[in-house]
Amino acid sequence: MNRTDIHLLDLPVEILLKILKRLNNMDVLYSLIGVEGLDLLAQDDIFTNTLNFVLTDNGDYYSINEPILNRFCNDILPRIQYNVRSLYLETTTMDHILRAGVYPNLTKLKIFKFHENFLLHFGTDELLFRYNFKKQITNLTLVSDYGGKVGTLDQTTNVFIKLLDFFENLNYLSCIGSSVTGNPVLSFVDLPLNTFVSSNLTKLCVTVDSFGDCLRLLDGRLNQLSTFIVIIINAKDYSSMEFNSNVLHHLKCFSLTYESLTNEYDNQVAPLLHRMCNLQDLTLYIQIDKRNRLVDGIQLENDILIHFANHPVTLSNDDIQRTFSNVKFGQVGCSMNYVNESDITYHVFSLPFKFDRIRFIGNSFTNTIFKDVTFLCVFDWIPFEHEFFVRLARCFPLLKTLIIVNCKAQSTDSAKSKHDNNGPFEVVQYLHLTSLEFGRAHIDYVEQMLNESKTRLPCLTQLWIDYHQLKTVTNNFTRDATRLNCINIEELDFHSGSDHDDSDDHLIIAQSKDFHVYFPLLKL
Structure with a gap:
């Protein structure tokens, strides 16, 4: 040709x-x-x-x-x-675009970067959504993908009540964005049964203030709800309040994320799960506090009624995983850290792991690739040796935020010099880590993370640290071995790990030429 x-x-x-x-x-x-x-x-x-x-x-x-x-x-x-059936818009151009046509077949709206002003404006001006959308829109997603303020609890809740009233045929409503801190938080505990009502809504994704709000949304006002994805921010005790406890026949998919530690698993969560008689898909992210019995596969298999004996017994990850042998659980991962004989930090999760954050894992975490996790807090009463951080980098390849809590010193041979002839030394690389926090951490971990001969942090821009630990490890901001991992830091927050009076520290920093050279990008 x-x-x-x-x-x-x-x-x-x-x-x-x-x-x-x-x-x-x-x-x-x-x-x-x-x-x-x-x-x-x-x-x-x-x-x-x-x-x-x-x-x-x-x-x-x-x-x-x-x-x-x-x-x-x-x-x-x-x-x-x-022809238009779906529109993905930002609030800055949304009104202009929506008014450019009639869109008689538009059924799906996804609106990004909404904020307090947008929410409050919609609360008083329905022109943002023209009358022809009132019956058309069946799928509405609002995404706040930054950590800014999105309105007070009452203001935000009232706006979403108005949204559900306005869109008469809405069957999908999502208010969960890319960051939990940017999600609008709703509360329905004190509102009557005739608010936020719909016989059409089948899927709801929201962030609420407390477990009581979750129970309110399942009290019958959304009687056709089949998928409910909820994030709970605060742990509060509503055991004295009365809630509708009818069986949830229509609910097929339930996802619950508890952002706070809770000791109400048995009194709140388990009874709610008992009501879901036709559940097909269950996802739980719960941080259970002060419970002397483990939640294991046997307990879940038997309607959350059977648990391990309440006497000291040493269990391994394999012991727990064997209780999930039933095929309905799929593949399960487990991590157990013994603080002492009676206190255990315990994680169990289905694989692949579906969430972007894990808190308080320790040395015994499973060697699984957590490809979606970007936020991690590590905690243990056993030292984190160099090999722990090597495994961490391999298992959490896209980690962006790391919090280290461990007061125990590393062993003297934890991280041999790379010039040591006794064996190979692997320099740990966290290629995506932008935020690092040392909370109640031994100075060994500051050395472990900031010394480039042990760890490389090419993207680190935020550091939360004890000032005196930082000053010691960097040799008063002159040490070359820690300079490279600090050179891109833009935000530096100090906390004190002792009773030292830090009132003069800022004055010393302001007068320190070495400090400013060490952190050339720091936003003061």
Whole structure:
């Protein structure tokens, strides 16, 4: 085939579609609508069904400045409005885009970067969502992907009550974003049964203040709910309050994340699980405090009624995993750390691990690859030797935040010099770690993490540390071995690990040329 005069329009439609499918939908629309011969092709449902104007959670990005936005709103959206079924928007451009067309077939809205002003504005101005969306929208997702304020508890709750009232046929509502700290927190404990009511809603994803709010949402007001994903922020005792305890026949999928330590597992969580008679998918992330019996596979298998004997007995990870031998549990991971004979820090989880954070794991954590975990707190009363940090880097390859809690000194031969001829030495690399916190940590771990001959932290920008430990390990901010791991730090927070009076420290730092050279990017 030697022809050199073949043009794009000479290709069969099937080939053109395959080529265009590899491009961003927005690029196809912006570049080809109005081009003779390609205009109708660009208006195909393949490119106009879902329009994405934001940086989304799957990484797709379309940068939209004012001239581009104007062309979309004036020329493109009116021509394709009948094909649009999904819109992914940011609050800054949302109103302009929604008013550019009628969108009679729009059913799904995903709104990013909403904040307090947006929530409060919607509470008083329904024009943000035009009247024709009232019955159309069945799927609504609100994502706050930054850690800013999103309104007071009452204000935010009232807005979401209004949302559910406004969208009459909503069957999917999600208010869970990319960061727990940025999620809007709701509370329904003190609200009457006739608020936040829907006979259409089948899937709900929310963050609530307490377990009482979770019980309120399951008291019958959402009687068709089949999937409930809830994050609970605070541990509070509502055992004295009365809640509807009817069987939850429709609930098929339940995910519960408890952000705080709770000692109400037996009084609150277990009775709620008993009500879910038709449950098919259960995900629990619960930090249980002050419980003298382990929650194991046997207990879950027998309706959470059977547990280990209440006498001191040494159990291993394998002992616990064997209790999950029933195939319905799938693959299970386990970690047990003995603080003393009666106190155990204990984790059990299904694999693959579904969450982005783990708290208080110790030396005995399972050698599993936790590919989604970005936040980790390690705690033990047994020293963390160098090999522990090697395993940590291998098992948590995308770790961004690490908190170290351990007051025990490392052994003298924990981290041999890389020039030691007695055996190989592996330098630990945390390639994605941006935040490091030493909470009640022995100075050995400051040396372990900041000394580049032991650990490399190329992306570290935030450090929370005892000032005197940092000063000692860096040799008063002159030591070259720790300089490289500190050079990119932008935020530095000091805490005191002793009774030392830190009132003069800031003055010393302000006058220290070595300190400022050591942290050249520090935001003061």
